[in-house]
Structures are given as C-alpha cells and as structure tokens.
Amino acid sequence: MSAPDVTRLLLDWSQEGNRAALDALTPLVYDELRRLAGAYLRRERHDHTLQSTALVHEAYLKLIDQRNVQWQNRAHFFGVAAQMIRRILVDHARGHQAAKRGSGAAQLSLDEALGVPGQKRDVNLVALDDALAELEKLDPQQSRVIELRYFAGLSIEETAEVMSISPATVKREWSTARAWLFRELNRTDAQVPNDA
C-alpha cells in the first residue's frame, strides 16, 4: 500500500472519525514498526541510537505522504504508534518470559544476576501491561499519557500536543499515574486487584 493511501486512511479516521479507516491503518503501522523495532529486540548493538521517538518518526516518514501533512495527522499517528509499540514490546516480553520458563530456573537466575540492582532494574513489561489495562478502566486519559510517554518516548510537551491538553495537565496525570503504577507493580500481593 502506498504512502498516499495511508495518509488517506489517517485523514478519514482523524477528520471524519471513520473507525474502519483506523482498523485498516493499524496493521500497516504495526508491520512497519515491528520491522523497525526488530533490530532492537534482537539487540543489534550497532543500532543503539535508534530510540522510540526516532522509531515512530521513521515509520511516519515511510508511511505518510509528506505533501499532505498536518500536525493533526501526526498527532493521531503518534497515538496509534504508541499503542503499537506497547503491543510489540509486551508480546516480545511475554514470549521471552515463556522461553525462560521453558529453559529452566538456572537461566532465570543468571538473567537476574546481570540486572542492575535497586531502583534501576528493568520494568516488568508484562506486569506493566496488565496494570495499564487496569488503569485504563479507572482513567483512560492517564493510561494514554503513560503510553505516549513511555512507549512512544514523547516529552511532556509533545504528549500535550498529541492529546490537545495542557502540559500542566500532562505533568499531573503522569506523576499521579506513575505513583499508582509503581505501587501496583511493587505490591507483594500483586495478584489481588485492589478494592475490586
């Protein structure tokens, strides 16, 4: 599918609220992002400077007809891309977890031994994904802020632009959601939903 077609779909979705356009758009964006992200997930160190925002930009440049660009489209695109990156990373993490379980306890402890101690340890993406799903039920706006910031790598200001809310609001949503998620992920009784 050519760049003008993707642009058309994006316009249909963003300007006319055409849900079907989004459905048609999603796999295209997903495939491109997955292709680009593949290098990371295989940890090809030579590509170390590629980052999530760069990833999205690159996908955007590939997919969207540059002659017909409006910020509005770009904002929507970022929204879709953030969800896609979340999907890609979480699927990868689930696969990885399954593989670890398959290959026994020895490798698990080796992996853990290599981790950075203390607060800087890697985020458990699978648990985060679950917690985010809970958060989305409580407060969809907060879950989008986290998605855009953490998965698409957007700054406070960029997130505000994409969501058409003020940076102050983004900051507030971000800091409160972050506290909530941190608590959820660090519960000893993480399996028991809070106040259900």
Place this chain on the structure above:
Amino acid sequence: MKVERWQRVKEILGEALDRPFTERAAYLKEVCGEDTALRLEVESLLLADEDSGTFLTVPAIEASNAIGWRLGPYRTLEVVGQGGMGAVYRAVRDDDEFQQEVAIKLIRRGVNSEYVRSRFLYERQILAFLNHPNIARLLDGGTTEDGLPYFVMEFVQGQPIDDYCRTHACDLNERLELFLKACSAVEYAHRNLIVHRDLKPTNILITDDGTPKLLDFGIAKLLLPDHPHLAPAQTSLMMRALTPDYASPEQIRGEPVTTSTDVYSLGVLLYELLTGKKAHRFNTNTPGEIERVVCEVEPLRPSTLNRQLAGDLDQILAKAMEKDAVQRYPSVEQFSEDIRRYLSGQPVSARSHTMFYRVSKFVRRRKGVVLAAAAVLLTLLGGIAATTREARIAQRRFNDVRKLANALIVEHDAFAMIPGSTAQRGRLVQQALTFLDDLYRESGDDPQMQLELAVAYEKMGDVQGRADGPNLGRTGAAIASYRKSLALREALAKRGGGDQELSALYLRLGGALKVAGQFAQAIEYDKRALAIRERLAAAKPGDLTMVRNMAESYSSMAVGMTQIGDWDGTLLYRHKALAKYLELIAGGVHTAEDYNGLALSYMRMGTILTQQKHYEEAVQNLNRSMEVAREGLRDFGRNQPLRMTETAALRSLANLELERDRPEAAIEHFQRVNQIYQQMVAADPDEFRVSSMLASTHHRLGQAWLKKKDTVAAEREFAKGLQMRQRLAQRSPANAGAQGEVAESCAALGELYALRKDVTQAREWFNRARATLTQLESTGRANSASRAILTSVIDRLSAL
C-alpha cells in the same frame, strides 16, 4: 476502586506532589478530614512516588538497550535525558581508576540529517567556548565507530530549579539568590556572545550543595556574524523544539533573537519560581493560540498570586517579561542588578512605559524593523530622531535617546572582549556619538543624566582609542571623549562620591595621552589617580578590589616613567605593581585581568632587565610572564588581552635574544610571534594594536637577519614593517609612537644600505627618519625611544 474515588484520590495526590515534603502531611490532614481511608490511600501513593526513582522515566526501548555501550574510553550506564537531537547518557570512563562520572550526548541516528549533524557540532563548539562554574563543562568529544558524533560533559546530579525550590521549601530570598546564580551563567554566555534561547527549569539543575548548573545549549546561537563554519539556526526547525511556556514573542514569531530573548525566558522562569504558577495559559496547543497568548496576553500581575511580590518585584518581572524586546532590561546583568538592589533595599531601575514605547511601535510599523542584535538599536536611533522631530516633544525625546544610548553601551560591552569585533563597535559608537553630543548640549544640571553621559563618553573613548584595550586607533578623538567625560565627572565628584570612577577615568585619559606623546600631562593624571586610590585603599585595608586598583595605578605610573626615560622610577613602580599583583593572586579570587596584570608586570620587568643587560634575570621574568598568561588562559580560554600578553612576552624574549647576539634564537621566536599576530590581524583587521605589533615584529625580524648579515631577508622584513607602519600612522596622526616607528623603519633601511656601501640610498633613508623625528621632538611629542633613534640617526649621518 471506583472511578469517582480515583478521581478524588488523584486530585489530592496531585496537589500533595506539588508541595514540599514538609507540608504534605498538614495538607492531607486538612483536605481528608475524617476520611482516614482516603488519607491512607494517598499516603501510600506518596510513599510509592518517593520510592519510584527513575521508574518509567526512560522510555521502554531506550531503557532496555542503553546500558553498557562503549563510546571511546567511556561506558554508558543509563539514559538520563533526551533532547531533540539525541539522548544523554550517564557514563564512566572505563580506563580510569577514579571512575569519573560523565554525561555523554550522542546524536540520534534516526534524525542524522546534515542539518541536525551540523547543529549538534555547533553545540559542541559553543560549549567549548564556555568555561564557567555554573555551566556544565565540556570535557571531551569524539565519533562512534559508525561515524556518529558525541560529546562528553560534566555529569550534573541535580533537580530542576523549580522542583528544587519546592522540595527544599525555599523562601523568597533563597529563590532570588538561587536565580541570581543562574543569571551569572547566562551573563557569562552573553559576554561570549552566546544566546541560550531555551532557558527553562529543566535546563537549570541545582546540585545537592545548591549550585545551579546551566545545561543544554542545543539551540543556542553565537551572535557573531562572521563564523560561517558554525551553522546558523534554522528558525522553522528550531520552533518545534521550543517550549512555548518560556519562548519569547520574537521566537514564536520566528524573528531573529538577541540576548534579550534570554532576559525574557529568565523573567518567565522567575515568575514561576516566585508565584508557583505558569505565566501563560494556553487553551489549546495550536500555533495560533500559542502566538496569541505569548505575543498578546499579559500574564497576571505576580502580586495577585503572591502578595509578597507587590511593588518592586512586580515591576522587575514586568520589565523582564515585556513583549517588546526593546522595552525589556537591555541585559541579564541589569536584570540581576535590579534583583540585587531589591534584596539590599535599594531603589530598582525598572520603570513603567514612556513615550518611547509608542514611538518604537510606530517605527516598527513604518520600517519593519528587524530585531537583530545591533541593527535594532541603530534602526531605532535613526527612526526615533525622525519621528520625534515631527513630534517636537523635547523632553520625551531626551529620555528616549538616553535610554537607547545606555542600551547601546551595554551591547558595546558585550562586544568588547571578543576578537574581531572592533569595526562593528566603531560603527555603533559613531552613531551613538551624534546622539550623545546632542544630549550633552541639552543636559542641564540633572546629576543622573550627567552621570550617564560621563559613562557614555568614557565608553566612547575606549572604543576610539583606549591605550590598553582593543581600539580603533583614533587617539585624538578618544582624548576628546575622555575630556568630556572628565568635565562631567569632576563636577559630579564635587557633590561627593564617584572617586573610584574618577580615578579610572584619569588613568584612561593618561593612557591615551601617553599614546599621543603628551607625557607630562599623562603622568599628571596618573598621579591624580594614584592619590585617589591610595586614599581609598587606606580606608579599606585588605580589600582585594583596592589592591587591584593600586596595582593598576602603579603599572600606569611605571609606563609613564619608561616613556620619559626615568629608569629608577620605572623599576620602583614596576616592583610596587608586581607586589600588588602577587598579593591579588595569593588572595584567591582572580579574574582574567589579574592574571593579565601579573603577566604584564613580569613582562615589563623582563624588558627593563633586558635594557640593563641582566639577561638571565630577564629571561626568568619573561618565562614567568608566559606561564602566568597561560595559566590564566586555562581558566579564561578566549580572553584576548591574555593572549596578547603571552605573545608580547615571547616577543620580548626574542628581543632579548637579539640584544645578546643570538640572532638564530631571535628569528625563531619572532617568526612564531609573527604567525600569531597574523592570525589576530586576519580575525580583526581594524584593530590597531595588533597591526602595530605585527609591523614591529617585521621590523625586529629585519634587525635579526641584519645581524646574520642576510641583507636580502632583512630588506624584505624592513620594507614590510615600513609599509604597515606608514598605513597605521596615516590612520592615527595623533599617535606619536606610530610616527616614531615609521622613522625607526626608515633608519633601519638606512643602516642596511650603509652596510651595502650604498651611501646615497643610506643618506636618503636616514634623512627621512631625521625629518620625522625632529618634527616630533620640536612639538614635544618624542618619547625616550624616539629620542634615542634621533641621536643615533644624527651620528650615522655624520659618519657617512
């Protein structure tokens, strides 16, 4: 948890997070009341926040992939930040037993376009210019294996200034003090003609010991026009990187920016620090809304948000955040000076609008004024004269021009220490001079006015022909300006105060008079300056500023003594000056001027000792001079006076070698000196002193070749020297030294032809030298060097 319940928890949590730790408990108690479950819920989330560290702050992909790369000798530990062009990593030097932590900024591959690349290298270049305790320092730079540029900076562990003030519950004065320290870094950058353009809380980190560190010169700009190798900013692209909260109206409109833009952003930042609220509220994030709010909507008066700010601080913030750049503080220095005045209870300079505002608006409508550093001032100067003549409102015009003249002088100071800027300064000053003279005629006896005029004429004199600074070589004009300033200052001093300024002016006038060959008068002014300074120093024993002033005054006396050939006097004052400079450096607080003063003292001691043929001692002094200058250059990298002194000391060493008959060593040193001066002249062809030194170096090289009996090489160098000296003497007819040097070159050529036994030619050159020197002597403008040449020329002529 119920959706409604979470909304309530979130609201309270957000408010609590915005408060300092110490106030949170009281706030929760107040807002939760009897609802213990609510309070416990928020408390547990606050605890989670405190424990969360960097949780989610590094985006998913980077987080999983940023650790353990090698970049040159460094190993990355984590991603600590992201800019528009690349990411910043915390790293350590891998081969270093001390494991020094550094920050590495690496260009982002996905956007590695030619533009971003040049921008990135430009930032690296700019950082290399800057060396200040409140600016994160550049340590190293390099390129990765696959060709991506990176640079290594000091790693700053700290909190953004707003967070710091909140979590440390800083009071008003503490906030202002912290802000002032940050301003000093911006002032320093401006003095180096660098505009930051992206000042915001996250770019000013406060370390644990309360030191502000200015970061991220990613979109900074060098104001000098003649640096084609440094890529200019592409405004349209820059726009996207801007944070609209702190961007100035001219930035939002995509107009050229000046140091005034940083004044504005600092104003917004201070507004937030003092009120706790954003200055602007945007209803949407569309460009139209941003432009409307930033360019048209006045922020709420600070005192409506915080009563403590009523009065001076209201005024100061309003003046810093003026929408119209010309109405703002002309410099960060004046902005911070007003804050200092507020802190010490003195009246502040921030004043409300005048006629000027409307006039400049009118000018802008009519002429489409471009807001570029100096251009804006010049254009406005012209424009206002026209419009006010039409308006015939004398008093207002008076105030307006006065303001502009002051603004101009500030701009002038920023240019002063940068090589290559003399001609620009000359043009600015010429325009301002016309206005000043008008003001002078109309000034009446308003003391404030007279003071400003005195300062203005003094600066004018500096640019025209300050003896010990970059100047245009217009000595006569400089003396006239200094005398105008002096008349005003002496009148003011009669009313009391201003002694220090008066003594400084005496020294400047004395310096210019020496250049003009009027030594007796010069020494008289030097003595007056010294008397004032001795009196002031006696009143404040141990005050380093006083010590510095004394050192300066002694040096000046020594120069005068040398000119009239009083060697005992010279040695006496040189020793006194040297002792004062040593006291200063030992005192611990040094400036580039102190280093330069000490280096100059050693150098001059070296030259006197050379004349007295104490060569070994002289060499020691000259080497010491170069060492001190280099030491200073390590701290003040781009300081032109220090570089001049270092080179002059090397030149003196070359002279010494020539003097004690070691022409090979002399030639080697002179050639090195020549190279340095040639680079300096290429960078600033209008600067008088360097051109004059270059000419003299050619002359001395000729003498060295003559010693080696190579008359061909000698003639080449003498001729070059003469040609340059003639041009310089034409440029500055009042400069007696320049005339004397032409004669010196003529005499040297006479010597050369005498050696070749060409008596006719020799006689002709000696006669030319004699004519010039006799003329100087008969008008009382010959210095000891000129007289010595005259004597030898007469001897040679009679011997031929």
